[in-house]
Amino acid sequence: MTWAHYFLQVNIYLVIFYAFYKLLLDKETYFVLNRMYLIAAGGLSLIIPFLRPEWFVRQPATQQIKISIDQLTMIAQGTVAPDESNPFSLIQALIVLYILGILFFLGRFIFQLFAVKKLFRANPAGMAFSFLGRKVIDPALPGLDTIERHEEIHIRQHHTFDVLFFELLGVLVWCNPIIYFYKTTIKNIHEYLADEEAAKFQGDKETYAMLILSQAFGVNQNILTNSFFNQSLIKKRVFMLYKKRSAKTAVLKYGLFLPLFAVTLLLSSATINKNESLRKVAEEISVPISLPEPSLPIIKAGPVKKETGSWAPFYAYLAKSIKYPVAAYKDQLQGNVTIKFTLQNNEPKNVGTVTQLGSGCDAEVMKTILNFNGFKSTENGQYSITIAFRMNGATTPLKNTQNINLKGYKPLRLITIISNYDSKTQPQDTEAKVYDFVSIDTQPGFPGGMDHFYAYLHKAVRYPAEAVKNNIQGKVFLSFIVEKTGELKDIKVERKLGWGTDEEAVRLLSSSPKWTPGTQDGVPVRVKYNIPISFTLTQENKTSAIPIETGAAPLYIIDGKPATDKTALEKISPNDIESMTVIKSEKAIVLYGDAGKNGAIQVVTKKKN
Template sequence: MSFAHYLLQVNLYLIVFYGFYKLLLDKETYFSLNRAYLVTAGLLSLFIPFIRLEWLTEQKAAQQVYTSVNWEAVLQQATIVTESNTGFNWGSAFVYIYCAGILFFLGRLVLNLLAVKNLINTAKAGSAFSFLKNKIVDQDLPLVDVIDIHEEAHIKQWHTVDILFFEILGVITWLNPIIYFYKKSIKNIHEFLADEQAAKFQGDKAEYAMLILSQSFGVSPNRLANGFFDKSLIKKRIFMLQKERSKKIAIMKYGFFIPLFALLIVFSSATVRKNKKLIAISEQIPLEKPIEIVQEMVAPKEEFVNERLSKSVIKPSTEKIDGNWTNFYRFMAKSIKYPVDAQKNNLQGNTQIKFTLKNNKVTNVSTVLDLGDGCDEEVMKSLLSYKDFKNLPDGNYVLKVDFRLTDNNSKIKNEKALLLPSHKKLSDINVIGYSNPVRENITDEKIDKIYDFVSIEKQPEFPGGIKKFYEYLSKSIKYPKLAQENNVQGKIFLSFIVEKNGALTDVQITRGLGSGTDEEAVRVISGSPRWNPGLAEGKAVRVKYNINVNFTLSSENDQGTTPDPTVKTQNLLLRSTEKNSSIKLSDGTFNGVVVIDGIRLLNNNLLSTLDPNDIESISVLKDQLATNSYGYKAKNGVLLIATKAGKKNNLLMKSDQKEITINKPSAYDIKQ
């Protein structure tokens, strides 16, 4: 139950209770009973919204018999992102205004309390009032002893507590004008009670009334205090003082409060049930116009891969049901799922839902038997999702759904159904789920953790090194014909997980090109031979790995391709070319590792002796990829140079008249 819904009920009950008071009790002289009624009405208005009728009733049960038909469902998981709404929201504005009002009236209450404290400390001449246990009466006033008895009555009967209670209630319900009538009525009753005590002490009501009238120009205290000289109450005080006492039979009027209280409990119980279930469920019902958008589809979690799905079973009723209900049963059987929470908690049992069908619309949906853990809500959601009631007869119906777990001996909740003579019974539906398998020896929190490539002591590696992996990709990846025809070029960003057994799983395209290039890259990487797994703390772990695949179409007149100096991850370059242009190396010192035709140079100065015309291709490795392949000295990068003389050892191959060259991005200058 939301706070707004709670406030709505509180204000409604305050109005109903006060209406009853004004209608039957206001004119009676049973002031103590009236006082008790008003205070009780305020308290009950605060607490009735929390009272449930189910606490006060005992449910009877009956037996049910049925047969079944099976079906199977398919699970799918999606990430849903609610579409943002930047427009003005009246609901939010009302909440802000209401909260601002609460703060304002709370501040005013605090200021009034401080004013009363100051009034007690600096009482003026002619003052006569009381607050809690504090009594201020000017001893120079006429008949001071009578006034003193009046104020003493306020203190002994704790009238200030009533006033403070309604002041606090008024802070919460400040928007409801009825609360101000409560405040006025309770103050009137306080004065009537105190006047009774003072008049009894005086011995003459007429003389006491003259005392009140003669002091009508006295000093009025703060509205939180009980003041003898309250000008706004003098007329009514004198009237009630002289009024004939109510007859004893009038006490019977107070008895009508009991059925009123019971009626409000029934109303609250129905409202709470609707709020907790129907309102929450309605948010899950698919709408004709979506209010949410699906941003991405996510594969089912690994823990559900081998989990058997739940199935629903229709069990026909022994009563004769119109054949038009067939589509309804079929829909419900496919729609109802066994809630995950219920499966985890090994909950099985029966839920009964009653509803009214009128003019093709379902109303008055509520539970007859509550099962819990989302089972009741699941049935209601499916019921309210069904739209094809146009050929079904109007009436009151009750639907029983049995939730059962296979291979589970847990207690059946609500095993016996209730009989509702006023509702026509529909065929039962049985939802069969499977108990969660017990996972043994899962105590290590890191067992399924996915590590980052650079955060472990030993990175995963393809057998034979990263060059062998590129060789595998070179031999396996084909430039899709559709991509060539559409002149599709560019980079595909992929990620995959190297499992503890070396297998590559969860191959995902984080950014693709289309035209068959994405599928081709995923196909080849998914079929990769097993890697040597990464190690953390001496144990094999799951490691996430990233790679880029660059599909490039080049003509015979293209100049040499200069790798992108900003990209730091692995990159696979696929060319469609018949001829390579010459490449010249820039002068300068290179402090990394140089490998020519697979042979590592001990002296990098030998680069200056290399004729650029003899170079077939150049590749560059850097960062983690370089150190993994060639050790710590490769931290400044690795130059892989293939010469024309060593072409037979280079990573080149002819395939469908296309030359596929493996290349890497570089942060170093490679000038043409």
């Protein structure tokens, strides 16, 4: 759970608890219970996000856990581009604003504490207030004994601690308006409690009410103190003095707090913790930390107009995710790449090139389109999109500048990827070049093949306890570089799953034995490699052991003919590939029977004239 996810939950629970108070408890005269409820509401709002309902029920002794690794999208995910530096975004601006707000309100709180200390030293005339175990009352005030009694109640019932608690909570959630209602309400209840006791001591409600009214106006207040003469509360205090006490049956309303607590606990686990939209918002708010490549300039997307509609997330994702390939940068390659694809059941199919630019640009765009998983609200159909790679400061001509109107395909908006070219930033060490996975002679691999890699995972994986508790399943997408020595370096999580699975996936690759390096022209080279690791939980209690199963390689279909393994695919030049389509296991079984149980990759090569 990220800090942003926690912050969102705390604010949601504060609103729920206060809404319950206003609807059912606000008008009741059980002031002690009201006070206890508000304090509990604030405390539980901070605690509930950490609680899980499964802690309170009996759990089965064992769980069967499976982890599998699939390579369905591995080939389409080859890339050689360095990470781009993220510009200062709106999310980062909000984070800075939130931190500044915390510092401001914390400073204000400290200033108020010093102001209270100054009040005690000044001992001003006409004042009557208390703070913690101390009180200040002007001896010249009328009804001195009654006022003394009033302030004694504040001290004896420790009302100042309530005020300090909600002030500190307000520092944390200063941007939530509901916290200011909590502060006002708790101070009201303090006064009702003290007034109730003081009126009994006075023996006459009318005389006590007149005492309040006679001295309340024109008196300065401090927000942290419990003041007898609080002008803003006079009307409510007098009203509560004369209000008929609540019936005993009204106590039953407070019993509803336990079901409310259970509902919020279930909401925490079943709705908020596992709500994908909230989790994505929380991840967006998390502070990104990015280090630019030392040998390359900043590469950024071109200016993107604010988009609306179902395609807006797709355009934003492309602008953010497409990187200028190193090989294209080195060659000062500029031009357009046009890609066609078909949306079928909200998934991209038959992704292929219409115009090619080369040097990794085509593969970078295809990979990014295949990685996008937000087509759920987009209309199915055939589409084409042009990505313009531009380099400020380069002198090379533009390629593929002609307009492409592909019959039967709806053209989407142009996306421009911009790099600032500087000859001084050219990589000086040619040995450091990173190659594309699909553009070298021999791809890197685990010693003995991928079956041995699965066996390594079978032995080494530890399913994170937090992920097991929260029933977290899904894929972690990673990238890494296979060095010339076979070591795996620069391991990065490209798409997170969370709850400890990202760290476990990185640990598995970091601890992996050395791979067989890839080669180009018979010489070992550095190769960028992308791979998704799937985490899956199943509920079966047939054994006390915890078996871990790994997935097998997918079925490869090349020009309609099945291939026994990916070796046949590796023999095909990337320039000869027309399109690649990833088919999930359920659909692959329908098309190819049991052979497609691990998914399938359909490859269509270009027709030779």
